[in-house]
Amino acid sequence: MMKKVVGIVGLGLIGGSMAKALQQGGKYSVIGYARRLATCEEALACGAVEEAFTDPSEVFKRADILVLALPPDTSGVVFAQEAQHLRQGTLVTDVASTKTNLVAKVYAHLPPGVRFVSVHPMAGSEKGGFDMAKASLFERCTWIVLQDSTVACWRREDIEELSSMGESFGSRVIVLPLAEHDCFLARISHLPHAVASMVTRVAGNDGDGDLRLRLAAGGFRDVTRVAGGNPSMWREILMGNRQELLGALEALESEIRELKDFLRHEDTVGLENYLARAKEIRDKFSAL
Amino acid sequence: MMKKVVGIVGLGLIGGSMAKALQQGGKYSVIGYARRLATCEEALACGAVEEAFTDPSEVFKRADILVLALPPDTSGVVFAQEAQHLRQGTLVTDVASTKTNLVAKVYAHLPPGVRFVSVHPMAGSEKGGFDMAKASLFERCTWIVLQDSTVACWRREDIEELSSMGESFGSRVIVLPLAEHDCFLARISHLPHAVASMVTRVAGNDGDGDLRLRLAAGGFRDVTRVAGGNPSMWREILMGNRQELLGALEALESEIRELKDFLRHEDTVGLENYLARAKEIRDKFSAL
Numbered sequence: 001m002m003k004k005v006v007g008i009v010g011l012g013l014i015g016g017s018m019a020k021a022l023q024q025g026g027k028y029s030v031i032g033y034a035r036r037l038a039t040c041e042e043a044l045a046c047g048a049v050e051e052a053f054t055d056p057s058e059v060f061k062r063a064d065i066l067v068l069a070l071p072p073d074t075s076g077v078v079f080a081q082e083a084q085h086l087r088q089g090t091l092v093t094d095v096a097s098t099k100t101n102l103v104a105k106v107y108a109h110l111p112p113g114v115r116f117v118s119v120h121p122m123a124g125s126e127k128g129g130f131d132m133a134k135a136s137l138f139e140r141c142t143w144i145v146l147q148d149s150t151v152a153c154w155r156r157e158d159i160e161e162l163s164s165m166g167e168s169f170g171s172r173v174i175v176l177p178l179a180e181h182d183c184f185l186a187r188i189s190h191l192p193h194a195v196a197s198m199v200t201r202v203a204g205n206d207g208d209g210d211l212r213l214r215l216a217a218g219g220f221r222d223v224t225r226v227a228g229g230n231p232s233m234w235r236e237i238l239m240g241n242r243q244e245l246l247g248a249l250e251a252l253e254s255e256i257r258e259l260k261d262f263l264r265h266e267d268t269v270g271l272e273n274y275l276a277r278a279k280e281i282r283d284k285f286s287a288l
Numbered sequence: 289m290m291k292k293v294v295g296i297v298g299l300g301l302i303g304g305s306m307a308k309a310l311q312q313g314g315k316y317s318v319i320g321y322a323r324r325l326a327t328c329e330e331a332l333a334c335g336a337v338e339e340a341f342t343d344p345s346e347v348f349k350r351a352d353i354l355v356l357a358l359p360p361d362t363s364g365v366v367f368a369q370e371a372q373h374l375r376q377g378t379l380v381t382d383v384a385s386t387k388t389n390l391v392a393k394v395y396a397h398l399p400p401g402v403r404f405v406s407v408h409p410m411a412g413s414e415k416g417g418f419d420m421a422k423a424s425l426f427e428r429c430t431w432i433v434l435q436d437s438t439v440a441c442w443r444r445e446d447i448e449e450l451s452s453m454g455e456s457f458g459s460r461v462i463v464l465p466l467a468e469h470d471c472f473l474a475r476i477s478h479l480p481h482a483v484a485s486m487v488t489r490v491a492g493n494d495g496d497g498d499l500r501l502r503l504a505a506g507g508f509r510d511v512t513r514v515a516g517g518n519p520s521m522w523r524e525i526l527m528g529n530r531q532e533l534l535g536a537l538e539a540l541e542s543e544i545r546e547l548k549d550f551l552r553h554e555d556t557v558g559l560e561n562y563l564a565r566a567k568e569i570r571d572k573f574s575a576l
Contacts (some may be wrong), residue, residue, distance in 0.1 A: 041408075088341070141298055183499055187491045196511055197563055197567075198543040200570045201565065204570075213576060216474075220477065220573075222514065223514065225510045246548060249544055252486055254540060255490060263537075271526065272519050274489075274517075277493065281492035282513075284498075285492070286522055288501060
C-alpha cells in the first residue's frame, strides 16, 4: 500500500519538527513548502522531507493530509489562495495557537469533499525556525485535537488519525471542543506571553534599564523567556485572539488590584494566603 | 594565622549554599545557626559547617563575619535580640532580597565598633531549604555589594572582603548604592514574582483550572515557575518592599492599558512594535 502523503505548509519550528518526527515514524511520505529556497534545501538535505517546494500549490495538490503550519493569519491567506488545488478526500489540519480567525477562513474556502480538523501541539520555543526543529519537540507535550460539533466536514477517523499522530510523537492527546480552544489558550499561553513582554519592558525600557538587566537573575530570566519570541508571529497570535486576551488581561488587572490592596493595608495574612493559593495551583501543575 | 570565623544565621538555600561554598574555598572557618536541630545535624554531617547551633547567640558571639540569611523580617527580629552578643570588630552582612526594613533594624541595634555592609547574591530557586543548597549556586550569578554613603559603620576593606567572597564563588560582583537596591529589585525580581503568582491564579483558580493546567506548556511553566516559592518568605520580601512594588505594579498596569488599546483598535503595527521592543530588551539580557 502506498503511504499517505503529509504536506506541511511552513517548515518553521513546529512544521519542521513535525516533518522530522513523521519521517522518523516512517508511516507517511512527507513533503513541504517553505517560502525561502534555503529552508527547502536544508529540509531536503537533512531528510526531513522527500520533496520541498517554494510554491505552496504543489503541496496542496499532492497532500493526503495537509498541515497548515505558518503563523495563523498567514496560513489563512495561503489557504484561501491555494484551497482550489486540494483533491477530494484530503484531510486539512493546522497547528495554529489561535483558532477563531483561521478556522473561519478555512471553512469559508474549504472545497466540497475536503475535510478539516484542527490540532494544537502545545510545544514551542522562543527560538523559532527550521534550524531549531527537532523530532523530539512534541515528546511529553499536550497535543490538543479540536472537535467541532457545529460542522460536518470531518469524520471520526480523522480525529483518530490526528490523535495517533500525536501519540506517535510522544505527546499526551486531549480532545477538546473547538469552541473552547481560544478561551483556554488566552489564559495559559497568550496572557503569559503578553506578561513576559510587559515585565521585560517594565524592567528594561527606561534609562536605568541596562543596569537593571545586569542585576537580574533566574526568576526574571524564566518569567520573561518567551518575550524573546518572534514579534510578527506573536502579533498574529495575540491579535487573532484579542477578545479572549482582553478578558484575560482584565482578570490580571483584577488580581493586581487585590495584590495592591494587601500591600497598601499591610495585610500580611491576606498576602501570604494569596501567594499560598498560587503555589498550590503551581505545584498541582508541576505534578501533572 | 587563625582563619576568620564566618557565622551563618539561617541554613536555608542561600545560607546553606554559602556555607558549602565557603568550606570548599577553605579560607574561612564556618559555623551556622538553624532553628531546627535536624538541619544542624545535616549541615554538620555533610561538612558544610564545623559547628552548628540551634541557639543563634553562640553564632553571634563567635563570628568575625556574621551573615544574616533568614527571611528579611525574621533576620531583623533575630538581629535585634542577639546583637548584644556581637564582639567589637565583627563585620555583619545580610543576603536579604529586600533591604529597607532590615537595614533600618540592623542600624538601630548595631553595637558600637561592629560594622555592617549588606550584600545580595542574585541566586535562588523556587525550591528552598538546606536540602537544595549547593556550593555552585552562586556561579555566574550577580553578587551585589551595597555601599551606604549615609553611615560610617563600614570600611573600604569590608566592601573588598565581601566582593572577594562573591568572586571566589564564581559570581560577577557589582557594587551599588544601598539606597537604589529596593527600587531596582522591585522591577527585576519582586514584580516578576508577583506576576508569576497572578498568572498562575488567572489560569488555575476557577472551575476550569484543572483542565487548563493539563493543556499548559513550556511558556506557562517558565512564566509561573517562581510562583512555587515559599509563601511566607515571599510575603516578607514583597511586603518589605511594598512601596517600590506598588510603583512597579502601577507601571505594569500602564503597560496593560497600552496593550489593551492595541487590541481594541486592532492596531497591528503598534502591537508588533510593542512586542519587538520587548524582544530587543530580552535579547540584550540574554547576551549579558
